[in-house]
Amino acid sequence: MKKRETRISRNFLKYPAGSVLIETGNTKVICAVAIEETVPPFIKATEQGWLTAEYCMMPGSSKPRARREVNKGKVSGRTAEIQRLIGRSLRAVVDLKKIPGYTIKIDCDVMQADGGTRTASITGACVALYDAFNFMLNAHMIKEFPLKHLMAAVSVGLVNDEFVLDLDYEKDSQAQVDLNVVMLETGELVEIQGTAEGKTFSREQLNKLLDLAESGIKNLIDCQKEALEID
16 A cells, blocks of 8 residues: 655754654654753763654644643653654664764654654654754764764554555554554664554564565655755
């Protein structure tokens, strides 16, 4: 089944070092990169930098209204898990030794949610990060480009025994199996999150889902390169 159309708009915001609006079907996420001249205490003795991410569902992103988590006094378990996933994934493609003394903070704000917000966040954030590192190079903040590879993420699943690429909310809610796959442009895997709900799945089905994810991610990498105007 054909994946939803993805559009990536660079320099979407004025102030961040890198920012994009990524639209995947009806899902819309703004990814913005901030640079801080400090590092966490556990990094200070390592002569390298750090990268972390925050994720937020904006109030108008869903129906009913999503509550601002700041008013709850803490982030939900879902939010914490997603922002850790985004940070882990992006650290896999960044040489932290090339950004010594800096912390890169990536904000992924979901403006409209229709499934795949975490995967869209990773795909969009990678493009924003590319622009942010070019900003740092041009400003002589760093000496070498730290991004080792482009990377993207997509969801795949089994819905009514049919293999589906890039699940929207309706299909995700009906899925017997749901996988989120993060992959480098080289084809190497960064992370797989997979769950069966109501029905188990075989190794053969898993392999088919991964093949489907790889084809979708190759298309997303092409979309990233088109947005970045690189080969």
